[in-house]
């Protein structure tokens with residue numbers, strides 16, 4: 001079985017995915033970490049030196065690789081399902097269950113403000129007001145893809161351990 005965590009930047013995919021994998025005794029792959037390791041560059045370095053189109057191409061190639069794995073929890077990047085055939089690949093992967101971690105705009109903004117520098121798409125946004133406007137528009141565009149997941153979990157008002165347990169209970 002594969003559990004694929006999907007959602008906007010800051011929704012908790014990386015943090016919760018790791019915890020779920022430990023509880024289920026599954027392997028854990030964070031697609032961003034996998035890309036960084038394969039490319040020997042950090043995500044900001046890839047965007048800066050090679051550009052976003054290069055990142056999206058590699059993200060697609062490595063997604064296909066990790067979808068071959070079994071007994072694994074995979075945390076995608078926030079943009080992964082929104083490009084090319086990636087969401088179709090997730091939905092058609094063998095024995096794969098996709099979970100959308102759905103978070104409100106104010107919650108995402110609060111989590112992302114102190115962590116924006118590691119995320120090239122928002123690193124240049126300095127105020128809460130501007131980040132709220134950006135996340136609102138971007139999430140609206142991306143929700144079309146996120147909502148195709150087989151399960152949706154609302155994260156607002158829940159701790160990482162509560163969400164971890166909820167996912168473990170689902171499977």
Ligand SMILES: Nc1ncnc2c1ncn2[C@@H]1O[C@H](COP(=O)(O)OP(=O)(O)O)[C@@H](O)[C@H]1O
Pocket residue numbers: 007008009010011012013014015016075078111115155158159160163
């Ligand atoms: N349910 C939650 N409650 C409080 N903080 C959370 C929750 N989920 C994630 N976080 C925090 O939000 C930040 C972003 O989480 P992360 O796992 O990196 O998200 P993603 O991989 O979806 O971008 C981290 O500092 C994480 O500890």
Ligand SMILES: O=C(O)C1=C[C@@H](OP(=O)(O)O)[C@@H](O)[C@H](O)C1
Pocket residue numbers: 007008009010013014032043076077078079080118119120121
């Ligand atoms: O939303 C996006 O397009 C991105 C999200 C990031 O992952 P997180 O969602 O884990 O922050 C990372 O893949 C990259 O910075 C691009």
Ligand SMILES: [Mg+2]
Pocket residue numbers: 013014015032075076077
């Ligand atoms: Mg992440």
